[in-house]
Amino acid sequence: MELNAQAQEREWLIKSQVPLTINQLKLCLERCLNLFKMNSKKDSKEETASSKPCKYVFSTPHQEVMKAIVAVDGHRIVYADISLRLPSAKSNSAPVLTSLRENAVWPLIQLRTSGQCVSRAINLLSDAAPAALLASSHAQSHGDAACMLMQQLEVLLSKAVDSLMIPDQWDLGEQARLNHQANLRPFVPDDTMIVFYIHCSRLVAAVYTIAPAPPQAGPRIPVDAPVRAYVGSTFDRGQQRHEVTAVNRIEVTMPWVAEVLCLLTTAQQLCQQLKEKITLMR
Template structure:
């Protein structure tokens, strides 16, 4: 009996020693992760997001710093060429727009262009760029001389960076919903020469890596036809038949035309966001591996 107890005690000592050795190895690996690998990931993230930030403000060759390249995008429609246009994008602003709209009922072609003194800010691009720059500020607040002490500290930083990157991506992938009265009251309708007639509305927005133009043709609802009037809600894209009231007049959308084109550098930024979010998550996953095996130390 005594021999069996001694044998069991010996095994327990060996297991304890092995467990202690394992913990020592884990501690060394974890300290290396905090000291070396975290900073390597932060540096990689900064390089990727600096590239993303540059895409939002690429200067044209030969221009001074701060002067952005102008890019022209041709918009065409697959629906019998009802809408054609050329848009000029300079950073976050549409500086010129040249649009031809074929009126459905008369086949007459109307031509509109931005007034010389007007340009239209694309708030989605501006917001996305601001979120990228906030992510960069978070990363640069922990330079290589900084020592992370716990996994929780790393996770907190990664969560903050991922929040900004998710917001940046969402601004490009999720255009703002608008009601038709909001669109009618938008300053966009005052951008054009000649002025747009009251039965035409337009909207510009970003969807993923595409620059989109939507044209709504309207007709006025007569008082005797408004008994089934139901005002449309908020949407990115309204369908024919949608009704709304503006300036005490009721309208119905008769035709909708959407044309779009790919903006290559926006596609680049979305790829950068995806890669950066993956890097952040991978670092968090490594931290969680240590916390699951080494759960006596606070992470």
């Protein structure tokens, strides 16, 4: 009798809760993907006020270290007007005024990666193969197919979240190689590096004053400095090792990215909850 009751509960879970969770995940992730599309003029079918690039104003209170106005279209900065006053020997403490040249873009790779992961997660849920697998194997596998699907989703969701939460995966050496600031006019002094990145729901503008690193006594294993580098961090720029001598950061909140992170967290919880329910029924 008890085994029969457990079998009925397991069957109810598979036939009721699995489809329900999958539907909830679809709704959640589709809303998430729409946020990426709504904030990209390229993906908008018609020009409206809401499809125009979002503008963000950077400023530092009580000091004039940096001011900037940037416009973000999807995963790209399409406009930037920057004013810097840095302790740079080559700027002589005079303000450095520069702008992103016309038709140039500054990619925000983290947003692109996160959006791609969300799109892949939706495709996984919409794919007929997982649906057929669930329908044909639940009775024998006791939800193993559903757990496998949730695990695959969790990998994609974790990557989507980590892309926004962990900017350290992009180091200053890589930023120097990409050299996005070459699109600024006029050029900034060569002892200055500007980096834009996403940290949680904030767009961060970081300005590094750099200098050739002093020679080290004895062998040394170089470690590339992350974009959240501190004074004294070193990285390769071209054929030479450089050291960070000053760091200035300023940030603005991106409300739609905050909503994306909230939706991704909800989707992760749905996956985990379904896995726990199936495990308890085994």
